[in-house]
Amino acid sequence: MLVAAPQTVAxxxxxxxxxxxxxxxxxxxxxxxxxxxxxxxxxxxxxxxGLGHVGGDLSVLDILTTLFFAVLRVDPEKPDWADRDRLxxxxxxxxxxxxxxxxxxxxxxxxxLETFAGPLSALNGHPNRTKVPGVxxxxxxxxxxxxxxxxxxxxAEMSGSARQVYVVLGDGELQEGSNWEAAMTAGHRQLTNLTxxxxxxxxxxxxxxxxxxxxxxxxxxxxxxxxxVVELDGHDHLALLAAFTAPRGRRPVCIIANTTKGxxxxxxxxxxxxxxxxxxxxxxxxxxxxxxx
Amino acid sequence: MNAAVDSPPQTYxxxxxxxxELIALARTDERIVAVCxxxxxxxxxxxxxxxxxxxxxxxxxxEQTMVGVGAGLALSGYIPFVCGAAPFLTGRALxxxxxxxxxxxxxVVLCGMSPGMAYGELGPTHHSIEDLSWLRAIAGLGIVVPxxxxxxxxxxxxxxxxxxxxxxxxxxxxxxxxxxxxxxFTFGVADTLREGSDVTVMATGTxxxxxxxxxxxxxxxxxxxxxxxMSTIAPLDEDAVRRAMRETxxxxxxxxxxxxxGLGAAVAAVVTSERVPVPMRILGVRREFAPTGDTAxxxxxxxxxxxxxRAAALSITRTDA
Numbered sequence: 001m002l003v004a005a006p007q008t009v010a011x012x013x014x015x016x017x018x019x020x021x022x023x024x025x026x027x028x029x030x031x032x033x034x035x036x037x038x039x040x041x042x043x044x045x046x047x048x049x050g051l052g053h054v055g056g057d058l059s060v061l062d063i064l065t066t067l068f069f070a071v072l073r074v075d076p077e078k079p080d081w082a083d084r085d086r087l088x089x090x091x092x093x094x095x096x097x098x099x100x101x102x103x104x105x106x107x108x109x110x111x112x113l114e115t116f117a118g119p120l121s122a123l124n125g126h127p128n129r130t131k132v133p134g135v136x137x138x139x140x141x142x143x144x145x146x147x148x149x150x151x152x153x154x155x156a157e158m159s160g161s162a163r164q165v166y167v168v169l170g171d172g173e174l175q176e177g178s179n180w181e182a183a184m185t186a187g188h189r190q191l192t193n194l195t196x197x198x199x200x201x202x203x204x205x206x207x208x209x210x211x212x213x214x215x216x217x218x219x220x221x222x223x224x225x226x227x228x229v230v231e232l233d234g235h236d237h238l239a240l241l242a243a244f245t246a247p248r249g250r251r252p253v254c255i256i257a258n259t260t261k262g263x264x265x266x267x268x269x270x271x272x273x274x275x276x277x278x279x280x281x282x283x284x285x286x287x288x289x290x291x292x293x
Numbered sequence: 294m295n296a297a298v299d300s301p302p303q304t305y306x307x308x309x310x311x312x313x314e315l316i317a318l319a320r321t322d323e324r325i326v327a328v329c330x331x332x333x334x335x336x337x338x339x340x341x342x343x344x345x346x347x348x349x350x351x352x353x354x355x356e357q358t359m360v361g362v363g364a365g366l367a368l369s370g371y372i373p374f375v376c377g378a379a380p381f382l383t384g385r386a387l388x389x390x391x392x393x394x395x396x397x398x399x400x401v402v403l404c405g406m407s408p409g410m411a412y413g414e415l416g417p418t419h420h421s422i423e424d425l426s427w428l429r430a431i432a433g434l435g436i437v438v439p440x441x442x443x444x445x446x447x448x449x450x451x452x453x454x455x456x457x458x459x460x461x462x463x464x465x466x467x468x469x470x471x472x473x474x475x476x477x478f479t480f481g482v483a484d485t486l487r488e489g490s491d492v493t494v495m496a497t498g499t500x501x502x503x504x505x506x507x508x509x510x511x512x513x514x515x516x517x518x519x520x521x522x523m524s525t526i527a528p529l530d531e532d533a534v535r536r537a538m539r540e541t542x543x544x545x546x547x548x549x550x551x552x553x554x555g556l557g558a559a560v561a562a563v564v565t566s567e568r569v570p571v572p573m574r575i576l577g578v579r580r581e582f583a584p585t586g587d588t589a590x591x592x593x594x595x596x597x598x599x600x601x602x603r604a605a606a607l608s609i610t611r612t613d614a
Contacts, residue, residue: 082370129368130398137368138397141388147358148393151328151365151373154350158326159370178389181355185362188353 002108002122002132004077009106012069012076019070024238027070031237035065036291038100039264041113043291046096047284049117051125055261055274056170057097059201059234063168063257064089064101066240073163076106079133083163086136086152090145091170091199092126093276098135099123107134143176145169146196150182153194153252166244168197172204175213180225186252187226194252195244196227199234201261205275222254234259264291304467308337308406310442311463314449315374316341319348325453326350326366328375330359336376336406356381360389360403367399372453378412379405379421379462387427394458395434402452407465409499409549410578413588422578426554428460429527435459435480436526440501441470444524447478455480462498466549466588469502472522481525483533489519491610493537493544494602497523497556499592500547500576507602514603516610526556534563538571543609545574547602549592552577574605 019030038061046052064087068074072085089098096116103110108122115121122131126140137148149167156163173179186194200218202209209215219229228249232239234257243255261275262268265287268279279287319325319341326348329336333351342349350366352358356377363375375382382405383390394401405424412419428436437452437459439445445463452459471486483495487508496504501522508518519541521533537544544564546557557575564570578595592598 086369128396137364137399138392141392143357144361144389144393147361147389148365148368150352150358151362151367152369153365154362155366155369155371158347178355178357178361181352181358182361185352185355185358 001130002112004133005106005109006077008104008110009076012105015069027241028238031062031065031069034069034104035061036264038065038097038104040288040291041100042096043279043284043287045100045113045116047279047281048114050278051117051276052096052278053093053276054279055203055268055276056091056094056199056201058263058265058268059259059261060091060094060168060199061097061101062235062237062263063197063199063240064097066237066244067166068101068105070241071244072166074134076134079107083161085163086149086165088136088139088145088149088152088165088167089127090139090167091142091173092139095123095125095127098127099132102132102134105134108132142170142173143178146179146182149194149196150186150191153186153191154189156193157191164193164195166195166197168199171198171200171202171215172209172212174198174215174218183222183225183227190226190250191252192248192250196252196254198254198256199259200256201259203261203270203272203275207272218256227252227254229254229256231256231258235263266290302469304469305442306467307439307442307445307464310445311404311449312337312340314446316344318450318453319345322372322453324370324372326371326373328352328359328363328366328373330354330356330377330381332377332406335378336404338376356385357389360386360401361393363401364389364393364397364399367401368397372400372402374402374404376404376406378419379408379424380419383421383424383427390428390434391431395431398433399458400456401458403460405460405462408462409464409466410583410588410591411465413586413591416585417582420583422550424462425526425548425550425556426558429554429559433458434527437480438462438498438524438526439464440498440522440524441468441472443470443474443476444472444478447476448524451478451480464499466499468499471502471505478524481528481530483530484522484524485519486522487518487520489517490541491517491543492606493519493521493541494547494606495521495523495537495544495556495560496547497526499549500597503597503599504547504602506599507606510599510603511606514607516606518606523556526559529559529563531563534560535567538564538567543572545576545602545605545609547576547597549597550577551580553580572609574609576601576605
């Protein structure tokens, strides 16, 4: 099991304090810069490893950054704290985005990212909770995160804890029926401590979701299963923050976060081939320059 | 034979002992909860639901979600007993068992109710004979098959404190008592129910009482049969297998499950890895779908009676000696 990096945790703690005190536009800029740093780290990590799921990593990073740097009640030095909020990355193939975010928050040393996908690394191509602090459950096969999140939300409710449970889902992943079993259960039980975030980038591995097995009208589907639905720009950090912190109604909340796969790198954006293509060194330096703007 | 003395022994549905023990444990440990897939009745959870209405999470007919919810509860400090008919729990939710429970090391107690061919006439869709093969292939998952009500109670008690992923196979087909009351369950250790020197029968679940009966019958024909209750299928008690090889020179395994990968396959892997293997027979369900019939008929159809075990013992000791 990896261990926390105290200096990075201190920096993360300062960031959260400064963020709390900052004006809205300053907050937006803080999260934008933080997310783009993670994007750069992620690209370098994938380039070094020679594998990864770059497109979805880039689309989900604003969601993960907003959660870890502005929303989640977690303590990177106490990853087992019982009353922490839970973040389940159901789209486990975007482990790279989770690893870079967790490392930036100090859950483990950023140097560790250099081992990504290497022999005996704690950082497998899909996340493993027994090796990586901050990972709540092992994901990878799609359609697993929401049922587990439902169990976590039921547990929080039963034990009278105020902790919140967030499940980040891919949109293509919603073609798995198990999500809808869990959505039905959560709606039935009115789990107000459960939030599903759909990274709606409209691309799956081989094609557009709507050309493969259409998901729209996606908002109506969630409403019909008993959820409140918020649709927003999944790269607008303040919109995400507002949705995560809004007063809760009597139903679980689904945030449909409209995103762009490959976000932030012009030649990757909305291109299906960048699902898991590995960028060349030259492409990484071009991308890094774009993300530094 | 004297009919008055030979009246059939009393037999038990192990789900009753399971439910009683679960309720007893839940009274003293608030972390214990039950999760089910609409199977409140068939998992014998009616009394549990009456006493602990808020601690029975019925997700509806949704096995994948049932297991995922169990994992979420376990990862939040609860001790979930996830109960469903064994064919659906293991078949429909196999990937959840692998990823959410075993690989994630979430301490869920998976309770496969009415396994084997307990739902005889309902047919192969409702039989759970593949479960031992499927689950034995998954790392990090304990597989426990209690042989009777007393062992069911002990296994439930053990599982509640085990803090490790485990599958309990809870029988519905009525079996006689074969283990002493109040004997603690020892995970991973085979119980010697009968000593013997000519052949060892390693039996599990519904087959244990039949093995004991076969031992009585074989003794009359001069064959000394050791009977082991293999209540843990994984991890296998490999030492017990090696002792059986060394001390009895022949092994028969018997299980109400397919012979493709369950107890027999596990034992055979140990036997064949020794420099000098011993003769072995694997009794179980052939790799074919069962015809229509009740459980007793089907056990006979697939050669899983005491007479079949006795015949295997006589054959292995006489022809392979």
